Structures are given as C-alpha cells and as structure tokens.
Amino acid sequence: MKASERSCEQCGDAFEFSAGEQRFYAKREFPPPKRCPGCRDAHKKARQAAPGEAAWDAEEGFPATCSACGASTLLPFEPETGRPVYCGDCFRYR
Ligand SMILES: [Zn+2]
Ligand SMILES: [Zn+2]
Numbered sequence: 677m678k679a680s681e682r683s684c685e686q687c688g689d690a691f692e693f694s695a696g697e698q699r700f701y702a703k704r705e706f707p708p709p710k711r712c713p714g715c716r717d718a719h720k721k722a723r724q725a726a727p728g729e730a731a732w733d734a735e736e737g738f739p740a741t742c743s744a745c746g747a748s749t750l751l752p753f754e755p756e757t758g759r760p761v762y763c764g765d766c767f768r769y770r
Contacts, residue, residue: 684712706752742766 679694691712701708709716737750742763749763 682708682710684715685710686715687712689714704752 679692680698681690682693683690689712693708698708700706711719737752738754740749740751740755740761741747742749743760744762744766747763747765749761751761755761
C-alpha cells in the first residue's frame with residue numbers, strides 16, 4: 677500500500693493518507709477519512725467537549741451498545757447482528 681492524496685471535505689485542503697494510516701483504518705474497518713488532520717482534530721475536540729458522547733475519531737457514527745460494558749456508543753461502521761461491538765474505552769484496551 678502506498679500513500680494516497682485526499683482532499684478535505686471541510687476546508688478543501690489536500691492531505692496525505694499515509695500507508696500506515698491506511699493499514700490502521702483497514703484493520704479497524706474504518707472508512708477512509710474525509711477531513712484533513714487539522715479538521716479531524718477540531719472535530720474530535722468538539723466531540724470530546726460534548727458530555728456523554730464517545731470520543732470517537734469518526735466522521736459519522738452508528739449508535740450501538742458496547743458488548744463489554746453496556747455503554748451506548750457510536751461506531752464508525754454499521755454494526756452487524758451477532759458481532760460484538762465495543763465503546764471507545766473498551767476498544768482501546770482490547
Ligand atoms: Zn480540512
Ligand atoms: Zn465498553
């Protein structure tokens with residue numbers, strides 16, 4: 677895999693989606709980022725500032741219930757029936 681150039685949906689800037697990031701996203705089944713790192717950061721901070729919201733670095737989320745702790749969370753992909761899903765905290769410590 678090699679780095680690919682994407683353009684940010686929010687500010688229109690071109691940014692690099694590196695090979696390492698592509699592997700990271702593919703492994704976690706995240707959709708490719710639509711925003712540049714700067715806009716993603718701002719988006720993440722805005723989300724973290726909102727109380728009770730999962731601190732996912734996801735563009736959109738699908739509401740789901742964590743299989744480990746039962747907390748409601750947002751997933752970056754549509755949860756499949758019969759497949760365990762994890763909230764941000766449980767996912768990190770898996
Ligand atoms: Zn941007
Ligand atoms: Zn959890």
